[in-house]
Amino acid sequence: MIDFSSLWVVSDVDGTLMDHSYDLTPAKETIKLLQELSIPVILCTSKTAAEVKVIRKELNLTDPYIVENGAAIHGETLKRVNGEIILGEKxxxxxxxxxxxxxxxxxxxxxxxxxxxxxxxxxxxxxxxxxxxxxxxxxxxxxxxxxxxxxxxxxxxxxxxxxxxxxxxxxxxxxxINSNKGKAINALKNYSNNPNIKIIGLGDSPNDLPLLLNSDYKIVIPGPGGPNLKLIEKLNEYSFTLATDPNGYGWKSEINKLINNLVLNKR
CATH class of the missing domain: 3.30.980.20 (Putative mannosyl-3-phosphoglycerate phosphatase; domain 2)
Structure with a gap:
């Protein structure tokens, strides 16, 4: 049984939430559904904070976000100087x-x-x-x-x-070595002081491995030519889901299926 207040979606951006033409359209309706269920959508990306602010505005997101591959966590609700938790090196x-x-x-x-x-x-x-x-x-x-x-x-x-x-x-x-996407997820979980959080993690390349390894539900998003084989190789000993559709379409499909299953299980 899943308590939705303890369920987070933590997602890579480039190649995962959107394709490399930066089209966010496929994921927008699903993000609205997650917001209706009060499930945070935490962007976890190699992008800079300045870049992510633009994306969050387009998606109407207000949840904390992880930038520069886990080197920093930002969020208006973080009680830190400038709303930042810094894990990385200058x-x-x-x-x-x-x-x-x-x-x-x-x-x-x-x-x-x-x-x-x-x-x-x-x-x-x-x-x-x-x-x-x-x-x-x-x-x-x-x-x-x-x-x-x-x-x-x-x-x-x-x-x-x-x-x-x-x-x-x-x-x-x-x-x-003190920062990567997985360490940032754990730092944010510790900050939330909620030991029951379950993570739905989504990524598409080897730099998402720490994100996926620190997720309870691991979802690999392929590109138009298929999944990144180096990432698949590193995940072979773990249980993960490989989306059938690329980029944002795969993101949308797998999130919808998983949320529907969790809702049914909760009932």
Whole structure:
């Protein structure tokens, strides 16, 4: 039996709640249903707080939100300075670590914030002011995906510098070892002082693994070409649901099915 006051939907955004053309339409009706049931919808994304504020306004969300891959939690109801819980390390410190690792592996790991507007648009689909919002980053370091044959060297360096790297579909993200999406979820649960919370977690790429591993209901959202196989491989020993439809359509379908099942079970 599920108490809806103790049920949270925690969702990745890019490739999960919406496709890479940034269309939120498929999920909107389901989000309204969740709001009617008083189920929080907590966005948990690599995006910046500035970017998420725009999305929350479009979706009429007022729940706390997790940004920069779990490096910070924001929310108007958080009783913290500026409504923030900070788990990550400062951007400038992470940038210096990225430079040091680049020197050690003899390969230039390029921060997302340092590429040209044209390159950023080609990579992300964002333009104009949206690029400024994307670059308003404080607690994480996204960078262009390195060649896979460099990953082992990079990971060895990360252990020395106290950071972790999560590889997404379009870029990699460096974080302090004290922050990731899973640690942010647990920090928010601890803050809520409610030990009975059940998490419905949704994600689409390996950087969502900490989110999914810290969820009671794990839902993998595929892209138009199918699911991320690296994520599936890492989840193989766990119970999870793979949506049949891509992006927001899969999000909508799986949330609706799960909520209907939980409602029936409650009755």
């Amino acid at each position: 951007y400038e410190i992470l940038e210096n670590i990225l430079i040091s690792i680049s020197n050690e592996i003899n390969y230039n790991l390029q921060p997302l914030n340092n590429i040209s507007d044209q390159e950023a648009t080609e990579l992300t689909g964002l333009k104009g002011h949206s690029l400024d919002l994307m670059r308003d980053r404080h607690w994480s370091m996204p960078f262009l995906n390195p060649p896979e044959n460099k990953e082992e060297e990079i990971n060895i360096c990360c252990k020395r510098f106290g950071v972790e790297i999560f590889r997404g579909n379009r870029m990699s993200h460096m974080l302090s």
